[in-house]
Amino acid sequence: MTLEERKQQAETRIFKAVFPNTTNHYDTLFGGTAMHLMDEVAFITATRFSRLRMVTVSSDKIDFKKPIPAGTIIELIGKVSYIGNTSLKVNVVIYVEQMYSNEREKAVVGEFTFVAINEKKEPITIL
Template sequence: MKKYKTNTESRVIISELMLPSHSNFSGKIHGGYILSLMDQIAFACASKHSETYCVTASVDKVDFLKPIEVGELVTLKASVNHVGNTSMVVGVRVEAENIQTGKVKHCNSSYFTMVAKNDKGKSVSIPGLILENKTAIRRFVRSIIRKEDSVTRRNRFKDSEFELESHLEILEQYNVKINL
């Protein structure tokens, strides 16, 4: 019998105070450090949903919308937005709070595709997802559309189908010099 879970059953929220050791030379928190935290929470959320070990298969586009300052409290929220047979898309949202003023800012969001694995490294089936509200349905459908867009983008740039001549006009708009 197939098992199903709601996304609230596997939701994970973590908070961490940003320290000077997390900052770059301009005094802002390293993007790589935030990406590492995002990957950790995506792993925790996916493992909680699948009840097994998970690995990161891909990360959708990450835009750093606002810088995070030393001393801010960063909160990461993760939930399962989409499931397949062995993989799931985990949405991760990053917010930073100025603990003196209480002002919260959205710093970035991204989508991690995670794959459930057994102890031999083989992909395993995961529970289905119960969509309880309009937001859950919207997130599920958006994940499907992102996946379709990704396949289209990947196919558009296959080496075997790339025609240089048809793209030279595009390159004229950019700061490049072609030496073939």
């Protein structure tokens, strides 16, 4: 399998409904909850690409472009954006959709860096 095929196969998409228990006093998704979901999708993407033990080492700039109201559906999409020797980066985008219309907007964008590790928790090569 080519590198590009592996990247495409590792793409991860998860849908969630935004319920009131995940929102703040403005009735929008907590930023921390969004970051948690993004890191989870990024981890799954990194693991699906490498099929190795992966750990998050950093979250790069995360841009909150639109608030995500309660009562909406979100889609999180993770894609491998960079591959190094022992690390890789995963770009994650959250789209917000209205439940009862076709409206869809990009709400949050971020990038996460992962390192592959062995049983001793030491970095190992990815490819």
